[in-house]
Amino acid sequence: MSQKMSIEEFERVALLPENADRRLEYIGGELVEVLLPFSTAVISTSIAAAIAKYVHEDHLGYVTGAQGGYKVSGERYLPNMAFSSKARHPKFPSETWVSFAPDLVVEMDSPSRRVSEIADKIANYLLAGTLVWYVCPDQAQVKVYQPGQAVKTLWIDDVLDGGDMLPGFKLTLKDIFADD
Secondary structure: OEEEOOHHHHHHHHOOHHHOOOOEEEEOOEEEEOOOOHHHHHHHHHHHHHHHHHHHHOOOEEEEOOOOEEEEOOEEEOOOEEEEEOOOOOOOOOOOEEOOOOOEEEEEOOOOOOHHHHHHHHHHHHHOOOEEEEEEHHHOEEEEEOOOOOOEEEEOOOEEEOOOOOOOOEEEHHHHHOOO
């Protein structure tokens, strides 16, 4: 479902009670509903759980799941998972769509997503300084997009590294794709 509308119209529609359980984003002037296959949701949750455990152990910041909304380049995104550091954002945000881009996002490939939507989101995240892990469950791969660097593709035998955003964090791809 894609529908052209203004940002004000989008926010009004997205906040209606009947849309509370839907993942609605505002990309390129359109309302976009994101639907994920069950297996993709399981992988996303596995990644989010590993990052949340790591972040909470050292009180590094905030981790949101698929319902955490962000304003990025005038659009509204609901990444599958996001990390925002306390170093950059010391105050716990309370608004529905926070006014900053997260430090790290996990976006999941899905048949419901158009290539142009994902490309727009990744470009906007990179402009905002966000590290993007684009997970492709069907290929058992993760594409790592880091501002100012070439895209790096990781396969099932590789390890995701938190880099500067999450120093010391490591996640073996076999662990997240094992049940897929």
